[in-house]
Amino acid sequence: MDLLLPDFGLFFWMTLSFLIGFFLLKKFAWKPILQALSDRENSIAESIATAESMKIEMSNMKNENELLLNQAREERSMMLRDAKETKEKMINEAKEMAKEEANRIMIEAREQINHQKNAAIIDVKNQIGTLVIEVAEKVLRKELSNKAEQNNYINSLASEIKLN
Amino acid sequence: MILSPKISLKAFVALLFLLVGYSFISFSQPQPIVNNASTEQHVEGEKKKIDVKEIIFGHIRDSHEWHLFSIGEFHATLPLFVILYNPAKGFSAFLSSKFEEGEVAYEGYRMINAKDVELDKNLVEGKIVAVDGSKVYDISMTKNVVSMMISLLLLWFLMTGIAKKYKKNGINKAPSGWQNAIEPVIGFVQDNVAKPYLGKHYLKYMPLLLTFFFFIWINNLMGLLPGGANLTGNIAVTLVLTLVFFVVMLFNSNKYYWGHIFNPPGIPLGIKFILVPIEILSNFLIKPAALAIRLFANIFAGHTIILSLMCMIFIFGAMNQVAGYSASIFSVAFSVFMFFLELLVAAIQAFIFTNLAAVFIGQAIEEHHHDDHAVDTHKSNS
Numbered sequence: 001m002d003l004l005l006p007d008f009g010l011f012f013w014m015t016l017s018f019l020i021g022f023f024l025l026k027k028f029a030w031k032p033i034l035q036a037l038s039d040r041e042n043s044i045a046e047s048i049a050t051a052e053s054m055k056i057e058m059s060n061m062k063n064e065n066e067l068l069l070n071q072a073r074e075e076r077s078m079m080l081r082d083a084k085e086t087k088e089k090m091i092n093e094a095k096e097m098a099k100e101e102a103n104r105i106m107i108e109a110r111e112q113i114n115h116q117k118n119a120a121i122i123d124v125k126n127q128i129g130t131l132v133i134e135v136a137e138k139v140l141r142k143e144l145s146n147k148a149e150q151n152n153y154i155n156s157l158a159s160e161i162k163l164n
Numbered sequence: 165m166i167l168s169p170k171i172s173l174k175a176f177v178a179l180l181f182l183l184v185g186y187s188f189i190s191f192s193q194p195q196p197i198v199n200n201a202s203t204e205q206h207v208e209g210e211k212k213k214i215d216v217k218e219i220i221f222g223h224i225r226d227s228h229e230w231h232l233f234s235i236g237e238f239h240a241t242l243p244l245f246v247i248l249y250n251p252a253k254g255f256s257a258f259l260s261s262k263f264e265e266g267e268v269a270y271e272g273y274r275m276i277n278a279k280d281v282e283l284d285k286n287l288v289e290g291k292i293v294a295v296d297g298s299k300v301y302d303i304s305m306t307k308n309v310v311s312m313m314i315s316l317l318l319l320w321f322l323m324t325g326i327a328k329k330y331k332k333n334g335i336n337k338a339p340s341g342w343q344n345a346i347e348p349v350i351g352f353v354q355d356n357v358a359k360p361y362l363g364k365h366y367l368k369y370m371p372l373l374l375t376f377f378f379f380i381w382i383n384n385l386m387g388l389l390p391g392g393a394n395l396t397g398n399i400a401v402t403l404v405l406t407l408v409f410f411v412v413m414l415f416n417s418n419k420y421y422w423g424h425i426f427n428p429p430g431i432p433l434g435i436k437f438i439l440v441p442i443e444i445l446s447n448f449l450i451k452p453a454a455l456a457i458r459l460f461a462n463i464f465a466g467h468t469i470i471l472s473l474m475c476m477i478f479i480f481g482a483m484n485q486v487a488g489y490s491a492s493i494f495s496v497a498f499s500v501f502m503f504f505l506e507l508l509v510a511a512i513q514a515f516i517f518t519n520l521a522a523v524f525i526g527q528a529i530e531e532h533h534h535d536d537h538a539v540d541t542h543k544s545n546s
């Protein structure tokens with residue numbers, strides 16, 4: 001059963017080669033490879049963390065944007081409302097003013113009409129007065145010639161005069 | 165790598181086919197040789213004997229020459245360097261072909277061959293002894309040693325190539341080629357072996373675990389190549405691997421580990437007398453032996469089964485030619501199945517060795533926090 005007994009020569013070479021191989025591989029292969037692997041692991045973890053924080057930042061910015069947008073929208077609608085109000089107010093004011101002006105003109109016109117009417121009446125009255133005086137003069141002249149006739153005349157004159 | 169990955173892959177596949185082709189030659193050729201030999205021995209030619217044990221152990225055992233294939237009487241073998249040390253004569257080094265299959269003595273040494281074994285069953289074929297019977301230390305570059313050095317060179321070029329690629333491409337470029345193939349394996353060892361058992365000190369042991377894993381794996385695979393050496397199925401190799409692990413474990417063990425062995429806490433005194441010897445045996449003999457023998461036995465058994473299945477063809481063939489051909493169908497089918505199984509076993513055994521080494525080291529460096537008054541000042545390193 002020589003197969004179960006370790007052979008000295010192989011044992012010797014195996015020990016030597018394995019240890020040399022181990023130390024060389026450790027220094028020139030395993031250390032750099034493991035270093036690279038752990039570096040990559042770190043960089044991936046970092047990238048993921050950065051992406052996550054970017055995502056959060058993005059969502060924050062989005063929220064902010066939305067807030068601004070909403071504010072702007074509100075402002076716009078407020079301005080529109082204001083404008084509308086102003087417009088209505090202006091129209092109303094204008095209407096009001098026009099009405100007042102019209103009223104004023106009407107009143108003025110009426111006053112003028114009244115005034116002129118009064119003036120005309122006064123004029124008529126004056127004319128009537130003069131007429132009356134003229135009539136009275138004629139009557140007086142006729143009275144002087146004939147009494148009866150004078151009376152008739154006065155009567156006829158009086159009936160002629162129609163006030164209004 | 166100078167070759168582009170596409171070309172080197174093709175070259176690899178071609179090499180594989182070439183080696184498989186060789187293996188069929190070498191597997192199919194023992195029959196005529198043995199037949200010739202046996203017909204010479206049995207002049208009547210009534211019965212043809214096949215020495216199955218010789219064929220199987222010839223393939224499994226370490227050897228001073230690298231037998232590639234045989235065609236008829238022609239054996240394609242690479243002679244390897246024989247290095248011997250004799251306290252009286254000093255070192256001597258020469259090619260194993262000088263022995264001429266054990267027929268000739270050279271510089272006062274000779275190699276034991278099959279004829280010597282027939283005369284004395286205690287002798288081991290292929291062993292080198294001094295003619296005058298004095299003590300000889302054989303540190304030859306045997307088939308296993310050469311195979312191991314090839315594997316180590318392969319590992320070296322593969323892994324330093326990958327390390328260079330990391331350096332060249334930086335960490336932010338996607339891995340490619342071998343880098344891409346090996347990176348998940350390294351990640352697997354790190355995440356499934358080192359981290360769970362070794363805790364926060366895992367990085368310290370990663371180089372050792374990776375060396376264990378890839379050394380065992382690549383040698384298991386090299387052993388599966390036709391003409392490959394049965395390195396990990398050799399007890400000397402697994403013993404060295406285990407000793408390295410054992411030394412690392414002992415040098416890094418902390419006082420809790422020793423405390424648990426020699427003075428298990430919370431156990432009545434009477435039971436301690438039974439438990440302490442069991443603990444000592446378990447930690448200093450059974451754990452390392454389990455590691456060494458498990459790997460050795462698994463790979464050894466795998467090789468033996470495949471070779472046995474192949475030998476079936478020749479056993480049946482020696483009885484009857486038709487039986488040989490029909491047995492070959494089943495034998496080949498079974499050995500193809502076994503080859504795939506062994507491919508799996510090659511990785512699994514590498515993983516199990518690495519995993520158990522990590523578990524045992526983890527037990528030795530584990531810090532116990534239940535008696536926490538001493539924990540703060542404690543350092544796990546020796």
